[in-house]
Amino acid sequence: MSMDLYVFYDGRLPNLIEWQKTIDGHGFDLKFSRDQIVIGEGGLITAKWKTRDVSFEFRPCDFDNLIETYDDIDFGRRWSTTYVFYWSGLPECVAAYIAAVTLAQMRNGIVFDPQDSLILRDQEALRVARENELLLPKIEASLRH
Amino acid sequence: MALQNCEIAAIRLRLALLRSAYDAVKAGFNADQPRDERGRWNGGRGGTSVVVVRRDRTGHPKIDLTSDRLVELMKEVVANVGPGKGALYGTAIHSETAKQIRDADFPGIGRRGVEQSFSLGDTVRYGLDGSIRTDIVLRDGRTIAAPILAVWDIKTGGAKLTPERAAEIRHHLGVGDDVPIIELHISKGLDAKSYIYALLSSFSIIGLKL
Numbered sequence: 001m002s003m004d005l006y007v008f009y010d011g012r013l014p015n016l017i018e019w020q021k022t023i024d025g026h027g028f029d030l031k032f033s034r035d036q037i038v039i040g041e042g043g044l045i046t047a048k049w050k051t052r053d054v055s056f057e058f059r060p061c062d063f064d065n066l067i068e069t070y071d072d073i074d075f076g077r078r079w080s081t082t083y084v085f086y087w088s089g090l091p092e093c094v095a096a097y098i099a100a101v102t103l104a105q106m107r108n109g110i111v112f113d114p115q116d117s118l119i120l121r122d123q124e125a126l127r128v129a130r131e132n133e134l135l136l137p138k139i140e141a142s143l144r145h
Numbered sequence: 146m147a148l149q150n151c152e153i154a155a156i157r158l159r160l161a162l163l164r165s166a167y168d169a170v171k172a173g174f175n176a177d178q179p180r181d182e183r184g185r186w187n188g189g190r191g192g193t194s195v196v197v198v199r200r201d202r203t204g205h206p207k208i209d210l211t212s213d214r215l216v217e218l219m220k221e222v223v224a225n226v227g228p229g230k231g232a233l234y235g236t237a238i239h240s241e242t243a244k245q246i247r248d249a250d251f252p253g254i255g256r257r258g259v260e261q262s263f264s265l266g267d268t269v270r271y272g273l274d275g276s277i278r279t280d281i282v283l284r285d286g287r288t289i290a291a292p293i294l295a296v297w298d299i300k301t302g303g304a305k306l307t308p309e310r311a312a313e314i315r316h317h318l319g320v321g322d323d324v325p326i327i328e329l330h331i332s333k334g335l336d337a338k339s340y341i342y343a344l345l346s347s348f349s350i351i352g353l354k355l
Contacts, residue, residue: 002278003236004304057278061309069307084310088243088260088278093236115235115302132233139233143226143241 002086008079009109049095056087056096101125199342235301258282277317
Protein backbone atom coordinates (compact mmCIF):
# COMPACT_ATOMS: atom_id res chain seq x y z
CA MET A 1 0.00 0.00 0.00
CA SER A 2 1.58 3.24 -0.95
CA MET A 3 1.50 6.60 0.71
CA ASP A 4 2.78 9.71 -1.02
CA LEU A 5 4.54 12.99 -0.31
CA TYR A 6 5.45 15.77 -2.74
CA VAL A 7 8.42 18.13 -2.91
CA PHE A 8 8.35 21.35 -4.96
CA TYR A 9 11.39 23.46 -5.75
CA ASP A 10 13.15 25.28 -8.56
CA GLY A 11 16.29 23.87 -10.09
CA ARG A 12 17.95 20.54 -10.63
CA LEU A 13 17.97 17.40 -8.53
CA PRO A 14 21.08 17.31 -6.31
CA ASN A 15 23.41 14.36 -6.47
CA LEU A 16 23.30 11.78 -3.71
CA ILE A 17 26.47 13.05 -2.01
CA GLU A 18 25.08 16.59 -1.64
CA TRP A 19 21.76 15.19 -0.48
CA GLN A 20 23.44 12.92 2.08
CA LYS A 21 25.48 15.85 3.44
CA THR A 22 22.28 17.81 4.06
CA ILE A 23 20.67 14.83 5.80
CA ASP A 24 23.75 14.43 8.00
CA GLY A 25 23.87 18.17 8.64
CA HIS A 26 20.37 18.09 10.09
CA GLY A 27 21.28 15.18 12.34
CA PHE A 28 19.10 12.50 10.77
CA ASP A 29 20.35 8.91 10.92
CA LEU A 30 19.51 8.04 7.31
CA LYS A 31 22.28 6.72 5.07
CA PHE A 32 21.70 6.26 1.35
CA SER A 33 23.22 3.10 -0.10
CA ARG A 34 26.43 4.05 -1.88
CA ASP A 35 25.95 1.71 -4.84
CA GLN A 36 23.22 3.77 -6.48
CA ILE A 37 23.01 6.82 -8.68
CA VAL A 38 20.07 9.17 -8.44
CA ILE A 39 18.91 10.59 -11.75
CA GLY A 40 16.21 13.06 -12.72
CA GLU A 41 13.84 10.30 -13.84
CA GLY A 42 13.68 9.09 -10.26
CA GLY A 43 13.59 5.46 -9.23
CA LEU A 44 13.97 3.45 -6.09
CA ILE A 45 16.23 4.77 -3.34
CA THR A 46 17.61 2.22 -0.93
CA ALA A 47 19.00 3.32 2.40
CA LYS A 48 19.51 2.46 6.03
CA TRP A 49 17.55 4.29 8.66
CA LYS A 50 19.26 3.61 11.97
CA THR A 51 19.80 -0.15 11.70
CA ARG A 52 16.91 -0.88 9.36
CA ASP A 53 17.00 -1.38 5.60
CA VAL A 54 14.49 0.88 3.88
CA SER A 55 13.53 1.77 0.33
CA PHE A 56 11.14 4.21 -1.25
CA GLU A 57 10.19 5.22 -4.75
CA PHE A 58 10.47 8.75 -6.08
CA ARG A 59 9.44 10.11 -9.44
CA PRO A 60 9.17 13.49 -11.13
CA CYS A 61 5.64 14.64 -11.74
CA ASP A 62 3.93 17.40 -13.64
CA PHE A 63 3.10 20.43 -11.51
CA ASP A 64 0.22 21.55 -13.73
CA ASN A 65 -1.46 18.14 -13.62
CA LEU A 66 -1.01 18.01 -9.88
CA ILE A 67 -2.66 21.36 -9.18
CA GLU A 68 -5.66 20.18 -11.20
CA THR A 69 -6.03 17.19 -8.89
CA TYR A 70 -5.37 19.21 -5.74
CA ASP A 71 -7.28 22.31 -6.78
CA ASP A 72 -8.19 23.02 -3.14
CA ILE A 73 -4.54 23.45 -2.09
CA ASP A 74 -2.59 26.70 -2.31
CA PHE A 75 0.94 25.86 -3.46
CA GLY A 76 1.94 29.52 -3.23
CA ARG A 77 3.26 29.81 -6.74
CA ARG A 78 4.32 27.75 -9.72
CA TRP A 79 7.34 25.49 -9.08
CA SER A 80 9.55 24.23 -11.87
CA THR A 81 10.38 20.87 -10.30
CA THR A 82 8.07 18.43 -8.53
CA TYR A 83 8.92 15.01 -7.16
CA VAL A 84 6.58 12.53 -5.53
CA PHE A 85 7.83 10.03 -2.97
CA TYR A 86 5.98 6.73 -2.48
CA TRP A 87 6.47 4.25 0.33
CA SER A 88 4.63 1.44 2.04
CA GLY A 89 6.06 0.47 5.46
CA LEU A 90 6.46 2.44 8.68
CA PRO A 91 10.28 2.83 8.70
CA GLU A 92 10.03 3.68 4.98
CA CYS A 93 7.63 6.48 5.92
CA VAL A 94 10.21 7.95 8.29
CA ALA A 95 12.98 7.61 5.68
CA ALA A 96 10.98 9.07 2.79
CA TYR A 97 9.95 12.00 4.96
CA ILE A 98 13.56 12.74 5.91
CA ALA A 99 14.65 12.51 2.26
CA ALA A 100 11.81 14.75 1.10
CA VAL A 101 12.19 17.49 3.70
CA THR A 102 15.96 17.66 3.27
CA LEU A 103 15.57 17.86 -0.51
CA ALA A 104 13.19 20.79 -0.02
CA GLN A 105 15.66 22.40 2.42
CA MET A 106 18.48 22.22 -0.12
CA ARG A 107 16.48 23.98 -2.80
CA ASN A 108 14.36 26.36 -0.68
CA GLY A 109 11.33 24.37 -1.69
CA ILE A 110 8.21 23.14 0.06
CA VAL A 111 6.79 19.75 1.02
CA PHE A 112 3.17 18.78 0.50
CA ASP A 113 1.67 15.99 2.59
CA PRO A 114 -1.60 15.14 0.79
CA GLN A 115 -2.80 12.84 3.57
CA ASP A 116 -3.15 15.79 5.96
CA SER A 117 -3.39 18.47 3.23
CA LEU A 118 -0.32 20.12 4.77
CA ILE A 119 2.20 22.43 3.14
CA LEU A 120 5.43 22.25 5.11
CA ARG A 121 8.38 24.63 4.94
CA ASP A 122 11.75 25.07 6.60
CA GLN A 123 11.85 24.23 10.31
CA GLU A 124 8.27 22.96 10.39
CA ALA A 125 9.06 20.32 7.77
CA LEU A 126 12.13 19.23 9.72
CA ARG A 127 10.10 19.12 12.92
CA VAL A 128 7.53 16.75 11.37
CA ALA A 129 10.32 14.47 10.11
CA ARG A 130 11.83 14.39 13.62
CA GLU A 131 8.43 13.74 15.19
CA ASN A 132 7.98 10.76 12.89
CA GLU A 133 11.27 9.31 14.12
CA LEU A 134 10.09 9.63 17.71
CA LEU A 135 6.57 8.35 17.05
CA LEU A 136 7.55 5.25 15.11
CA PRO A 137 8.40 2.97 18.07
CA LYS A 138 5.09 3.87 19.77
CA ILE A 139 3.05 3.14 16.65
CA GLU A 140 4.87 -0.12 16.01
CA ALA A 141 4.29 -1.15 19.64
CA SER A 142 0.58 -0.32 19.43
CA LEU A 143 0.23 -2.42 16.26
CA ARG A 144 1.83 -5.41 17.96
CA HIS A 145 -0.91 -5.43 20.62
CA MET B 146 -36.39 -41.09 7.11
CA ALA B 147 -37.00 -37.54 6.03
CA LEU B 148 -35.74 -34.82 8.31
CA GLN B 149 -38.32 -32.69 10.04
CA ASN B 150 -38.47 -29.02 9.02
CA CYS B 151 -37.20 -27.94 12.41
CA GLU B 152 -34.18 -30.26 12.12
CA ILE B 153 -33.35 -28.83 8.68
CA ALA B 154 -33.63 -25.32 10.09
CA ALA B 155 -31.33 -26.24 12.98
CA ILE B 156 -28.69 -27.64 10.56
CA ARG B 157 -28.92 -24.50 8.42
CA LEU B 158 -28.49 -22.31 11.49
CA ARG B 159 -25.46 -24.32 12.63
CA LEU B 160 -23.93 -24.05 9.15
CA ALA B 161 -24.53 -20.29 9.11
CA LEU B 162 -22.86 -19.94 12.52
CA LEU B 163 -19.91 -22.03 11.40
CA ARG B 164 -19.56 -19.93 8.21
CA SER B 165 -19.72 -16.75 10.27
CA ALA B 166 -17.08 -18.02 12.69
CA TYR B 167 -14.86 -19.06 9.77
CA ASP B 168 -15.21 -15.61 8.17
CA ALA B 169 -14.40 -13.95 11.48
CA VAL B 170 -11.23 -16.02 11.91
CA LYS B 171 -10.17 -15.22 8.32
CA ALA B 172 -10.75 -11.51 8.94
CA GLY B 173 -8.58 -11.60 12.05
CA PHE B 174 -11.45 -11.21 14.53
CA ASN B 175 -10.39 -11.70 18.13
CA ALA B 176 -13.29 -12.14 20.51
CA ASP B 177 -11.05 -11.32 23.51
CA GLN B 178 -10.42 -7.75 22.33
CA PRO B 179 -12.48 -5.02 24.04
CA ARG B 180 -15.45 -4.11 21.82
CA ASP B 181 -18.15 -1.47 21.65
CA GLU B 182 -21.88 -2.14 21.73
CA ARG B 183 -21.80 -3.01 18.00
CA GLY B 184 -19.04 -5.56 18.40
CA ARG B 185 -16.19 -3.41 17.04
CA TRP B 186 -12.83 -3.37 18.74
CA ASN B 187 -12.36 -0.10 20.63
CA GLY B 188 -8.94 -0.62 22.16
CA GLY B 189 -10.54 0.04 25.51
CA ARG B 190 -10.83 3.75 24.70
CA GLY B 191 -14.24 4.28 23.17
CA GLY B 192 -13.40 3.25 19.63
CA THR B 193 -13.63 4.83 16.22
CA SER B 194 -16.81 5.23 14.28
CA VAL B 195 -16.42 4.07 10.68
CA VAL B 196 -19.03 4.89 8.06
CA VAL B 197 -19.09 3.72 4.45
CA VAL B 198 -20.35 6.64 2.39
CA ARG B 199 -19.93 5.52 -1.18
CA ARG B 200 -19.44 2.28 -3.13
CA ASP B 201 -19.01 2.83 -6.85
CA ARG B 202 -20.02 -0.04 -9.08
CA THR B 203 -18.35 -1.24 -12.26
CA GLY B 204 -21.14 -3.65 -13.20
CA HIS B 205 -18.64 -6.53 -13.15
CA PRO B 206 -19.82 -8.94 -10.40
CA LYS B 207 -16.34 -10.19 -9.45
CA ILE B 208 -14.89 -6.69 -9.20
CA ASP B 209 -17.87 -5.31 -7.29
CA LEU B 210 -17.91 -8.23 -4.86
CA THR B 211 -14.18 -7.77 -4.23
CA SER B 212 -14.70 -4.03 -3.70
CA ASP B 213 -17.35 -4.81 -1.09
CA ARG B 214 -15.08 -7.27 0.68
CA LEU B 215 -12.18 -4.82 0.68
CA VAL B 216 -14.36 -2.02 2.07
CA GLU B 217 -15.59 -4.27 4.88
CA LEU B 218 -12.06 -5.38 5.68
CA MET B 219 -10.86 -1.76 5.75
CA LYS B 220 -13.67 -0.86 8.13
CA GLU B 221 -12.39 -3.51 10.51
CA VAL B 222 -8.78 -2.31 10.12
CA VAL B 223 -9.66 1.35 10.80
CA ALA B 224 -11.70 0.32 13.85
CA ASN B 225 -8.88 -1.89 15.13
CA VAL B 226 -6.05 0.60 14.60
CA GLY B 227 -8.12 3.32 16.24
CA PRO B 228 -8.02 7.08 15.79
CA GLY B 229 -4.95 8.98 14.65
CA LYS B 230 -3.52 11.34 12.08
CA GLY B 231 -0.36 12.06 10.16
CA ALA B 232 1.71 10.12 7.66
CA LEU B 233 2.71 7.41 10.13
CA TYR B 234 -0.90 6.77 11.09
CA GLY B 235 -1.87 6.52 7.40
CA THR B 236 1.04 4.16 6.80
CA ALA B 237 -0.07 2.03 9.75
CA ILE B 238 -3.55 1.75 8.23
CA HIS B 239 -2.01 0.79 4.88
CA SER B 240 0.31 -1.81 6.43
CA GLU B 241 -2.45 -3.40 8.48
CA THR B 242 -4.79 -3.47 5.47
CA ALA B 243 -2.12 -5.20 3.37
CA LYS B 244 -1.56 -7.78 6.10
CA GLN B 245 -5.28 -8.47 6.51
CA ILE B 246 -5.88 -8.78 2.75
CA ARG B 247 -2.99 -11.26 2.47
CA ASP B 248 -4.37 -13.27 5.37
CA ALA B 249 -7.88 -13.21 3.88
CA ASP B 250 -6.50 -14.73 0.64
CA PHE B 251 -9.30 -13.34 -1.54
CA PRO B 252 -9.99 -15.25 -4.78
CA GLY B 253 -8.08 -13.61 -7.64
CA ILE B 254 -5.90 -11.59 -5.24
CA GLY B 255 -4.35 -14.18 -2.95
CA ARG B 256 -1.16 -13.16 -1.19
CA ARG B 257 0.70 -12.17 -4.35
CA GLY B 258 -1.84 -9.60 -5.50
CA VAL B 259 -1.02 -7.32 -2.56
CA GLU B 260 1.83 -4.82 -2.94
CA GLN B 261 3.13 -6.40 -6.10
CA SER B 262 5.85 -4.79 -8.23
CA PHE B 263 5.36 -4.47 -11.98
CA SER B 264 7.54 -3.27 -14.81
CA LEU B 265 6.41 -2.99 -18.40
CA GLY B 266 3.67 -5.58 -18.17
CA ASP B 267 5.55 -8.13 -16.05
CA THR B 268 5.63 -8.83 -12.35
CA VAL B 269 9.12 -8.26 -11.00
CA ARG B 270 11.02 -8.62 -7.75
CA TYR B 271 9.41 -6.53 -5.01
CA GLY B 272 10.74 -2.99 -5.13
CA LEU B 273 12.96 -3.48 -8.21
CA ASP B 274 14.28 -0.14 -9.45
CA GLY B 275 12.18 1.22 -12.31
CA SER B 276 9.16 -0.81 -11.29
CA ILE B 277 5.89 0.35 -9.86
CA ARG B 278 4.24 -1.03 -6.74
CA THR B 279 0.50 -1.53 -6.84
CA ASP B 280 -1.71 -1.81 -3.75
CA ILE B 281 -4.15 -4.57 -4.77
CA VAL B 282 -4.50 -6.40 -8.09
CA LEU B 283 -7.42 -8.70 -8.90
CA ARG B 284 -6.90 -11.35 -11.58
CA ASP B 285 -9.40 -13.52 -13.38
CA GLY B 286 -7.89 -16.70 -11.95
CA ARG B 287 -5.31 -17.92 -9.48
CA THR B 288 -2.19 -17.88 -11.64
CA ILE B 289 0.11 -14.97 -12.33
CA ALA B 290 -0.69 -15.32 -16.06
CA ALA B 291 -4.41 -14.74 -15.50
CA PRO B 292 -5.63 -11.44 -16.94
CA ILE B 293 -5.87 -8.45 -14.63
CA LEU B 294 -9.47 -7.44 -13.90
CA ALA B 295 -9.03 -4.45 -11.62
CA VAL B 296 -6.63 -2.50 -9.45
CA TRP B 297 -7.38 -0.86 -6.08
CA ASP B 298 -5.36 2.01 -4.73
CA ILE B 299 -5.74 2.96 -1.06
CA LYS B 300 -5.63 6.61 -0.08
CA THR B 301 -5.97 8.22 3.32
CA GLY B 302 -6.98 11.73 4.39
CA GLY B 303 -6.79 14.29 1.61
CA ALA B 304 -4.56 12.18 -0.70
CA LYS B 305 -5.95 11.48 -4.16
CA LEU B 306 -5.09 9.17 -6.99
CA THR B 307 -3.75 11.44 -9.74
CA PRO B 308 -4.38 10.78 -13.45
CA GLU B 309 -0.59 10.65 -13.88
CA ARG B 310 -0.24 7.86 -11.31
CA ALA B 311 -3.16 5.94 -12.80
CA ALA B 312 -1.46 6.16 -16.21
CA GLU B 313 1.85 4.95 -14.70
CA ILE B 314 0.10 2.01 -13.07
CA ARG B 315 -1.59 1.04 -16.36
CA HIS B 316 1.68 1.42 -18.29
CA HIS B 317 3.66 -0.82 -15.94
CA LEU B 318 0.86 -3.39 -15.66
CA GLY B 319 0.47 -3.45 -19.43
CA VAL B 320 -3.29 -2.93 -19.21
CA GLY B 321 -5.65 -0.57 -20.97
CA ASP B 322 -8.39 1.79 -19.89
CA ASP B 323 -10.81 -1.14 -19.68
CA VAL B 324 -9.15 -2.19 -16.41
CA PRO B 325 -10.65 0.01 -13.70
CA ILE B 326 -8.49 1.57 -11.02
CA ILE B 327 -10.60 1.98 -7.92
CA GLU B 328 -9.61 4.37 -5.17
CA LEU B 329 -10.40 3.04 -1.70
CA HIS B 330 -10.44 6.07 0.48
CA ILE B 331 -10.39 6.60 4.22
CA SER B 332 -10.98 10.10 5.48
CA LYS B 333 -11.87 11.64 8.77
CA GLY B 334 -14.75 14.06 9.17
CA LEU B 335 -15.12 17.03 11.51
CA ASP B 336 -17.12 14.77 13.81
CA ALA B 337 -14.01 12.51 14.09
CA LYS B 338 -15.79 9.65 12.35
CA SER B 339 -13.81 7.78 9.72
CA TYR B 340 -15.44 7.64 6.32
CA ILE B 341 -14.61 5.01 3.73
CA TYR B 342 -15.53 5.12 0.08
CA ALA B 343 -14.73 3.14 -3.05
CA LEU B 344 -14.37 5.67 -5.84
CA LEU B 345 -14.22 4.63 -9.46
CA SER B 346 -12.19 7.53 -10.82
CA SER B 347 -13.68 9.16 -13.89
CA PHE B 348 -10.36 8.99 -15.72
CA SER B 349 -9.88 5.35 -14.91
CA ILE B 350 -12.61 3.63 -16.85
CA ILE B 351 -13.61 3.87 -20.47
CA GLY B 352 -15.93 1.14 -21.73
CA LEU B 353 -15.39 -1.63 -19.20
CA LYS B 354 -15.55 -5.05 -20.86
CA LEU B 355 -18.05 -7.28 -19.09
